[in-house]
Amino acid sequence: MEGRLQGLARRVEAVALVAAGALALLFHLTLPSKLPGEPDFEAAAAAVAQEKQPGDVVLLHPWWTERARLFMPDGVPVVGFLGSDRAELETAPRIWVLSQPDLPRAGASSFWDAFRPGRAPLGEERRFGTLRLSLHRNGRFRPTLFSAAESIARARAYVESSPGVKKADCAPDPGGFSCPGGAARVQVVWREVHFEPRRCVSMYPPGGDDRLVVEFPDGAPAGDRLSLEAGVVWEWAAYTDPRLRPVRAGVEGARGEALAQVSIAPAQERWQRDARPRAEAGPLKLWLSAVVPDNRETCVDLRIQGPAAGGGS
Amino acid sequence: MSEELLDRRVGWALFAAAFLALLFTQRDVGFTRDESVYFAASEAYASWYQLLLRDPGRALEDQAIVAHWDPNHEHPALMKTLFGWSELVFHRSLHLASPALGFRLPAFAVAALIPLLVYRLGRKVSGRRAALFAAVSFFCVPRQFFHGHLACFDVPVAAMWLLVVYAFVRAQETPRGWIWAGVAWGLAIATKHNALFMPFVMAPFSLFLAWKHTRGRPEADRLFQQFVSVHAATAALFALLWLFQGEQQFQARFLALSPQVAIFLLGLGASGWCLWKLRAQSEEAFRALAPITAMAIFGPLLFIGTWPYLWHHPVDRTAWYMAFHAQHNHYTWFYLGTLLRQPPFPLAYVVVVTALTVPLSLFLPMVAGFASTCARAVASVWGRARAWVPPASWVEVLVLAHAVTSIAIISHPEVPHFGGVKHWFPSMPFLAVLGGISADRAAGELHAWLSRRFAGLKPQAVAGGLFALLLLPGVWGTARVHPYGTSYYSELAGGLLGAASLGMQRQFWSNNVTGVLPWINQHARPGERLYLHEVNGYSFRDYQRNGMLRADIVPAGGPQDATMAAYQYHQEFREHEYDIWEAFGTTRPSYGLYVDETPQVVVYRRR
Numbered sequence: 001m002e003g004r005l006q007g008l009a010r011r012v013e014a015v016a017l018v019a020a021g022a023l024a025l026l027f028h029l030t031l032p033s034k035l036p037g038e039p040d041f042e043a044a045a046a047a048v049a050q051e052k053q054p055g056d057v058v059l060l061h062p063w064w065t066e067r068a069r070l071f072m073p074d075g076v077p078v079v080g081f082l083g084s085d086r087a088e089l090e091t092a093p094r095i096w097v098l099s100q101p102d103l104p105r106a107g108a109s110s111f112w113d114a115f116r117p118g119r120a121p122l123g124e125e126r127r128f129g130t131l132r133l134s135l136h137r138n139g140r141f142r143p144t145l146f147s148a149a150e151s152i153a154r155a156r157a158y159v160e161s162s163p164g165v166k167k168a169d170c171a172p173d174p175g176g177f178s179c180p181g182g183a184a185r186v187q188v189v190w191r192e193v194h195f196e197p198r199r200c201v202s203m204y205p206p207g208g209d210d211r212l213v214v215e216f217p218d219g220a221p222a223g224d225r226l227s228l229e230a231g232v233v234w235e236w237a238a239y240t241d242p243r244l245r246p247v248r249a250g251v252e253g254a255r256g257e258a259l260a261q262v263s264i265a266p267a268q269e270r271w272q273r274d275a276r277p278r279a280e281a282g283p284l285k286l287w288l289s290a291v292v293p294d295n296r297e298t299c300v301d302l303r304i305q306g307p308a309a310g311g312g313s
Numbered sequence: 314m315s316e317e318l319l320d321r322r323v324g325w326a327l328f329a330a331a332f333l334a335l336l337f338t339q340r341d342v343g344f345t346r347d348e349s350v351y352f353a354a355s356e357a358y359a360s361w362y363q364l365l366l367r368d369p370g371r372a373l374e375d376q377a378i379v380a381h382w383d384p385n386h387e388h389p390a391l392m393k394t395l396f397g398w399s400e401l402v403f404h405r406s407l408h409l410a411s412p413a414l415g416f417r418l419p420a421f422a423v424a425a426l427i428p429l430l431v432y433r434l435g436r437k438v439s440g441r442r443a444a445l446f447a448a449v450s451f452f453c454v455p456r457q458f459f460h461g462h463l464a465c466f467d468v469p470v471a472a473m474w475l476l477v478v479y480a481f482v483r484a485q486e487t488p489r490g491w492i493w494a495g496v497a498w499g500l501a502i503a504t505k506h507n508a509l510f511m512p513f514v515m516a517p518f519s520l521f522l523a524w525k526h527t528r529g530r531p532e533a534d535r536l537f538q539q540f541v542s543v544h545a546a547t548a549a550l551f552a553l554l555w556l557f558q559g560e561q562q563f564q565a566r567f568l569a570l571s572p573q574v575a576i577f578l579l580g581l582g583a584s585g586w587c588l589w590k591l592r593a594q595s596e597e598a599f600r601a602l603a604p605i606t607a608m609a610i611f612g613p614l615l616f617i618g619t620w621p622y623l624w625h626h627p628v629d630r631t632a633w634y635m636a637f638h639a640q641h642n643h644y645t646w647f648y649l650g651t652l653l654r655q656p657p658f659p660l661a662y663v664v665v666v667t668a669l670t671v672p673l674s675l676f677l678p679m680v681a682g683f684a685s686t687c688a689r690a691v692a693s694v695w696g697r698a699r700a701w702v703p704p705a706s707w708v709e710v711l712v713l714a715h716a717v718t719s720i721a722i723i724s725h726p727e728v729p730h731f732g733g734v735k736h737w738f739p740s741m742p743f744l745a746v747l748g749g750i751s752a753d754r755a756a757g758e759l760h761a762w763l764s765r766r767f768a769g770l771k772p773q774a775v776a777g778g779l780f781a782l783l784l785l786p787g788v789w790g791t792a793r794v795h796p797y798g799t800s801y802y803s804e805l806a807g808g809l810l811g812a813a814s815l816g817m818q819r820q821f822w823s824n825n826v827t828g829v830l831p832w833i834n835q836h837a838r839p840g841e842r843l844y845l846h847e848v849n850g851y852s853f854r855d856y857q858r859n860g861m862l863r864a865d866i867v868p869a870g871g872p873q874d875a876t877m878a879a880y881q882y883h884q885e886f887r888e889h890e891y892d893i894w895e896a897f898g899t900t901r902p903s904y905g906l907y908v909d910e911t912p913q914v915v916v917y918r919r920r
Contacts, residue, residue, distance in 0.1 A: 017678055023804065035910055066915070
């Protein structure tokens with residue numbers, strides 16, 4: 001009995017090793033045929049360049065296949081970051097999906113499961129070597145009627161000791177504002193929140209009970225929705241220092257009424273969002289505070305949006 | 314030709330082949346962040362030896378020692394001393410090598426010992442075929458092949474660890490082998506701190522063998538017990554001193570004339586006396602125990618002797634060194650879609666990463682060899698299991714124990730987990746030995762099956778075919794990924810592409826930048842300010858002085874200060890790329906290194 005078991009174990013071992021060697025070789029032999037060449041990228045880029053419309057973006061699948069960025073035409077942002085499969089891409093009316101589904105562990109079905117809701121294909125998928133290019137109408141699109149980042153030149157910034165009580169004005173500087181004391185400042189820059197790059201209003205809180213305020217006195221137009229998103233940038237978001245307290249960001253209207261507010265707890269790495277229906281036009285006050293300001297730089301994205309495009313599959 | 318002579322020749326042939334393979338593939342291997350630091354330290358150490366020849370009195374003053382040996386004093390000096398001497402001889406004196414090759418030659422030589430020693434150790438537990446497969450397989454693991462090129466300590470300490478174990482096995486067979494076991498451990502701890510764990514794994518085998526050899530021999534048994542008592546008493550006295558004096562006083566009072574030194578010397582003397590008496594009673598028991606005493610003698614001698622930085626303050630500076638590694642900081646690491654920043658780290662991390670970075674056709678034999686040897690180890694202590702599998706020899710169990718040790722240490726959730734696979738390299742030669750046993754057994758089984766259909770089929774032919782099938786994917790993977798060895802992932806991961814989708818660290822410590830240097834050399838304007846993200850100043854200088862980067866290009870501290878930038882794609886460093894976008898006013902790269910489509914290094918130019 002034991003002899004038979006040993007014999008069986010040896011046979012299983014031999015078969016497993018032969019199979020492992022054969023599969024490994026097969027993997028290496030077939031891998032080159034799954035990879036795109038430069039002409040494939042160039043052909044895909046030419047197709048995008050020929051048919052691009054304002055607001056279009058290229059979404060990468062898998063998210064890390066960034067070589068495409070070398071080829072895609074100027075003016076068409078290329079989106080690919082850890083988690084971009086699920087990105088809303090609300091500012092893009094149309095999305096070009098540049099996919100490499102044959103790559104090992106590409107996870108095509110889970111990508112499309114995440115991508116498809118609210119999106120509808122526009123035309124047939126095109127193939128360029130191993131690349132697949134497909135255009136989609138983005139039902140999750142909402143036109144941006146006002147963006148704080150794009151309106152920063154018309155804003156003013158100051159520090160408040162409590163809501164409505166101005167403590168000090170911040171001086172304009174290239175790209176934003178610097179506040180007295182040097183700690184608090186405002187910039188419009190590319191920042192990362194949980195791997196996603198976004199050009200946003202970066203705000204450094206003054207600390208204590210003080211609030212850093214960016215006011216848009218010219219006001220914002222009426223819209224369908226007010227969207228406030230905020231996240232502590234980079235790995236600072238993951239810090240678990242026990243001294244840290246939540247970062248709070250909010251938007252107030254002309255009379256100081258709260259229109260939206262988010263709170264970001266220490267070690268909370270993702271974007272926090274408060275999106276509310278809004279009809280009125282008028283001035284807006286964007287504010288940020290954190291009792292302990294160390295490493296609490298926060299990327300804030302405030303928009304007034306039009307109605308959702310809707311539709312899709 | 315005798316069996317022993319043939320084995321010696323095969324072993325040295327393996328050494329030569331490994332050395333030449335490393336030598337002929339080294340030119341494109343970039344400088345990891347730590348390697349350039351070691352280059353600089355090695356130069357400083359070599360210059361101290363030059364001072365020692367010119368002005369020994371001044372060289373031996375602590376001020377001169379610190380001036381030369383302070384760089385990188387968080388690691389022992391043996392390998393860096395060899396790197397420095399080698400560069401001095403082969404580059405600066407003989408002009409036979411570039412500076413980098415000059416530093417790296419000793420690393421190649423020490424790394425090339427691994428196939429030799431794997432083969433020799435393999436022969437202690439298996440046939441020639443199995444040992445040969447094991448030896449060749451070590452450098453068919455692409456990451457091991459890559460690290461074999463570096464003037465660093467991870468492959469050298471794996472070689473030294475293996476040397477200690479082999480010397481211990483040999484010490485059981487030869488009258489003076491115990492001395493070499495002690496010397497080997499001294500060299501090992503003078504290479505890297507990993508080897509400090511070795512006595513805890515060696516001592517049980519030493520005691521077991523001595524117990525076996527003294528059983529039923531009352532006088533020998535009495536001396537064996539005295540030997541054990543001496544060590545227990547020495548340990549107890551040290552523990553008492555520690556308790557009474559406290560950590561700081563214990564360290565501060567560890568002087569030449571102190572209870573600490575007295576206890577150590579008394580323990581050593583008593584241990585030596587027991588061994589001397591025991592040898593008259595049982596040569597085998599002596600050979601089992603003597604390596605441990607030899608380690609206690611030669612370990613500190615070689616550790617301190619090769620490291621002048623310790624000479625004036627051996628206790629304080631050794632204590633600092635130990636504390637540095639006991640409290641090492643954590644570097645962020647990407648693992649299965651999560652950035653690991655702080656402990657506790659996943660318990661399965663080491664096993665998972667090993668499975669994903671050792672070619673499948675080599676990993677599977679390792680697993681099978683490990684499992685079957687485990688079963689045989691159980692059979693050697695549990696009689697009923699012998700009905701199922703034959704018992705393992707003590708050498709097989711020794712191999713098993715050392716295959717597990719480094720993996721177990723790094724698997725501890727509080728131990729830093731950065732550095733890819735290199736921190737548990739000392740386990741890999743032993744896993745290779747176990748893999749060889751499995752591959753050879755499979756070859757035998759395959760031959761038995763095939764010879765029923767093809768009469769006259771030779772076992773060697775079947776083994777050769779199977780071994781080629783198992784080794785070829787590793788060779789292929791190495792060729793495909795070279796010189797970006799830290800980026801290799803196995804077929805199980807789906808290669809580097811699959812690993813990118815799995816969310817694994819794609820590279821580390823900046824050496825992949827060599828992939829974009831030719832483009833930069835071709836396109837940079839004269840005197841252009843270049844920011845090489847993650848490449849430290851030493852490495853920048855090394856690329857220039859080794860002719861890999863144009864000498865007129867000026868290093869920049871960040872994108873704000875640069876007109877050209879090369880970003881190293883790390884998940885934990887994504888914001889650095891966005892800083893470049895911001896500073897350069899573009900999100901579009903000019904060039905990049907994409908290994909199997911995965912972005913590794915992305916180059917931008919200011920608009």
